[in-house]
Amino acid sequence: MTDAQATDQVTEQATIPVFERIGGMVTIDRLVESFYQRMDTLPDARIIRDMHPADLASTRQVLKRYLTEWTGGPKLYTPEKGHPRLRQRHLGFSIGNAERDAWLTCMRGALEETVKDVAARAELDLALSKLADWMRNQAGNPHDMRAAARP
Numbered sequence: 001m002t003d004a005q006a007t008d009q010v011t012e013q014a015t016i017p018v019f020e021r022i023g024g025m026v027t028i029d030r031l032v033e034s035f036y037q038r039m040d041t042l043p044d045a046r047i048i049r050d051m052h053p054a055d056l057a058s059t060r061q062v063l064k065r066y067l068t069e070w071t072g073g074p075k076l077y078t079p080e081k082g083h084p085r086l087r088q089r090h091l092g093f094s095i096g097n098a099e100r101d102a103w104l105t106c107m108r109g110a111l112e113e114t115v116k117d118v119a120a121r122a123e124l125d126l127a128l129s130k131l132a133d134w135m136r137n138q139a140g141n142p143h144d145m146r147a148a149a150r151p
């Protein structure tokens, strides 16, 4: 492959939504199943498992719809739920470093198990890490401290 061809390939990859690069709905489905399976069984995830309903069926379905849309697939979340406003939707749950880390432990394991494309997996890991960090809402978290400091 020439350098020009390699550049074209890289450029093209960057414009194809992650949703397609990871294998679409089938992979989102496996990812979310693996994520909640981990949350259900890992001792480290107990603190966040306890926040969730006993029956995770509808939680699973909502996360699948959200992640499908968020990765650039069909819009399955907003038509039903409206604007995600995820941080606001999580304010009812106390989320600090430990909860964020437990969530990410489950998600990283699930990504490793189900997303074969290494570059796409790294992109998802980075973006989800930022999102999980943004979800922290316990007293003293950096997001609200910055907001409180504004005039």
Ligand code: HEM
Pocket: 048, 051, 052, 053, 058, 059, 062, 063, 066, 081, 086, 089, 090, 093, 095, 099, 100, 103, 128, 131, 132, 133, 135, 136
């Ligand atoms: C940082 C730690 C996090 C914790 C402890 C947490 C916990 C929860 C809990 C307890 C629920 C309610 C589940 C239910 O009642 O069925 C929920 C809902 C949800 N979470 Fe999280 N979450 C976290 C991060 C995230 C992140 C990073 C995302 C984005 C990928 C996310 C996406 C969602 C979605 C889409 C819902 C459903 C919201 C709706 O009702 O429309 N969560 N989360």
